[in-house]
Amino acid sequence: MQRARIFRLESYLDHLAELKLAGRTTVTSEELAGRVGISSSRVRQDFIYLQVEGKPRSGYEIGELEMLLYSELDLLHEKGMVLIGCGNLGRALIFSGIWEHSGFSLKAVFDNQASVIGSVVNGLTVRHVRELHSVVRSEEIVAGCLTVPAIAAQGVVQMLIGAGIRGIWNFAPTEIKAPAGVVVENQRLEQGLMTLSFAMKETRAAPIRPDLENYVHDASSS
Amino acid sequence: MQRARIFRLESYLDHLAELKLAGRTTVTSEELAGRVGISSSRVRQDFIYLQVEGKPRSGYEIGELEMLLYSELDLLHEKGMVLIGCGNLGRALIFSGIWEHSGFSLKAVFDNQASVIGSVVNGLTVRHVRELHSVVRSEEIVAGCLTVPAIAAQGVVQMLIGAGIRGIWNFAPTEIKAPAGVVVENQRLEQGLMTLSFAMKETRAAPIRPDLENYVHDASSS
DNA sequence: TAGATTGTTAATCGATTAACAATC
DNA sequence: TAGATTGTTAATCGATTAACAATC
Numbered sequence: 241m242q243r244a245r246i247f248r249l250e251s252y253l254d255h256l257a258e259l260k261l262a263g264r265t266t267v268t269s270e271e272l273a274g275r276v277g278i279s280s281s282r283v284r285q286d287f288i289y290l291q292v293e294g295k296p297r298s299g300y301e302i303g304e305l306e307m308l309l310y311s312e313l314d315l316l317h318e319k320g321m322v323l324i325g326c327g328n329l330g331r332a333l334i335f336s337g338i339w340e341h342s343g344f345s346l347k348a349v350f351d352n353q354a355s356v357i358g359s360v361v362n363g364l365t366v367r368h369v370r371e372l373h374s375v376v377r378s379e380e381i382v383a384g385c386l387t388v389p390a391i392a393a394q395g396v397v398q399m400l401i402g403a404g405i406r407g408i409w410n411f412a413p414t415e416i417k418a419p420a421g422v423v424v425e426n427q428r429l430e431q432g433l434m435t436l437s438f439a440m441k442e443t444r445a446a447p448i449r450p451d452l453e454n455y456v457h458d459a460s461s462s
Numbered sequence: 463m464q465r466a467r468i469f470r471l472e473s474y475l476d477h478l479a480e481l482k483l484a485g486r487t488t489v490t491s492e493e494l495a496g497r498v499g500i501s502s503s504r505v506r507q508d509f510i511y512l513q514v515e516g517k518p519r520s521g522y523e524i525g526e527l528e529m530l531l532y533s534e535l536d537l538l539h540e541k542g543m544v545l546i547g548c549g550n551l552g553r554a555l556i557f558s559g560i561w562e563h564s565g566f567s568l569k570a571v572f573d574n575q576a577s578v579i580g581s582v583v584n585g586l587t588v589r590h591v592r593e594l595h596s597v598v599r600s601e602e603i604v605a606g607c608l609t610v611p612a613i614a615a616q617g618v619v620q621m622l623i624g625a626g627i628r629g630i631w632n633f634a635p636t637e638i639k640a641p642a643g644v645v646v647e648n649q650r651l652e653q654g655l656m657t658l659s660f661a662m663k664e665t666r667a668a669p670i671r672p673d674l675e676n677y678v679h680d681a682s683s684s
Numbered sequence: 685t686a687g688a689t690t691g692t693t694a695a696t697c698g699a700t701t702a703a704c705a706a707t708c
Numbered sequence: 709t710a711g712a713t714t715g716t717t718a719a720t721c722g723a724t725t726a727a728c729a730a731t732c
């Protein structure tokens with residue numbers, strides 16, 4: 241599962257940032273493996289793929305690792321993105337800090353409601369979707385973030401693809417269709433809830449030990 | 463990867479709903495496999511685990527499958543949930559349709575900002591977090607949805623656990639610690655963005671063929 | 685030097701697919 | 709009946725871990 245590998249790389253980045261914050265400059269495969277919850281050989285194999293070399297005894301350079309992970313995930317290459325759908329979810333994303341080191345830069349925001357068009361959200365003026373095509377073309381936008389209702393999703397996808405977009409981050413709770421060559425990353429929030437529901441059923445009988453010593457880093461994510 | 467299985471089950475539910483909407487009452491493992499993008503034997507093995515029986519020639523009963531999937535994911539057993547953090551993201555979730563058939567029922571909403579406390583959001587009055595403990599206890603709440611800033615996350619987790627909660631749906635962009643026995647489902651949005659960044663890098667060279675015939679269901683999700 | 689940790693290959697594990705007799 | 713599809717076992721595949729000589 242290639243996806244599993246990407247999640248590991250993202251998780252490494254997380255922990256490296258934490259270690260760096262603690263003043264560390266190197267880390268061993270063993271320590272990182274412990275934090276992420278995998279074996280140290282898995283970590284070393286991932287690092288070999290990244291072509292980073294470690295040193296026996298001291299481990300790997302945190303700064304070098306971060307650079308190579310950024311590069312592998314293409315996070316330093318800022319790609320232009322537009323967001324369509326300026327409702328609560330759209331606004332939440334616009335104001336959030338996720339754009340930093342994400343590989344994307346939010347360049348424009350669209351909606352089709354007269355009540356929000358023209359308003360300024362975190363420095364971006366909300367435009368009418370009819371301007372989508374020309375903005376995508378003129379500002380070299382390559383990706384779109386879809387925070388519209390499910391019913392409107394496929395229509396906007398068509399517009400985005402017609403304008404030449406190459407990637408879609410979809411929050412609409414519906415399957416969208418896109419031609420081969422256009423990447424779709426679905427962020428199906430309701431699946432997170434269902435997964436929690438299942439997991440809670442599985443552990444229903446387990447006792448809780450709310451002593452702080454029992455606290456563990458939980459690495460589950462989606 | 464147990465997580466992969468859960469995602470398959472959720473995906474089956476998705477496609478079964480779609481088939482049902484189209485008036486269908488049965489489906490073969492082959493057809494469902496094609497939609498989800500896996501082999502028919504994987505589907506049949508999943509169904510054996512659910513103890514559902516199909517019939518040669520006609521396949522499986524959609525209604526029966528749905529019931530068993532709901533039951534396996536515990537989606538019919540409505541568990542009380544509270545949401546903490548009534549910002550844009552919190553509001554987006556409160557107003558969203560994800561709660562239906564999710565296994566959870568949103569019972570109360572909390573914040574610590576005087577400006578929102580007392581206001582009504584989709585029928586729920588925003589309360590001060592200091593009431594969290596008593597509400598969780600008196601309304602038999604078992605899970606919490608965390609839509610607070612990263613800096614506040616661990617503090618709220620402590621309150622939730624102190625009040626006896628068993629599951630946390632975490633949207634705060636930080637790792638939170640919880641004792642064994644408390645399920646944490648992280649919804650790290652920034653990871654979705656990074657995954658899109660990586661995927662777009664991988665397909666950068668591929669040509670786009672925006673003919674509608676090329677459109678495919680994209681089953682990626684997180 | 686001594687020994688902790690890397691780089692790398694082999695062994696293991698689990699998940700997925702192939703195959704096919706049973707059967708509606 | 710004929711044949712499509714199930715239920716289930718065996719084969720395959722890929723991912724993870726174990727192991728250990730090389731080395732800083």
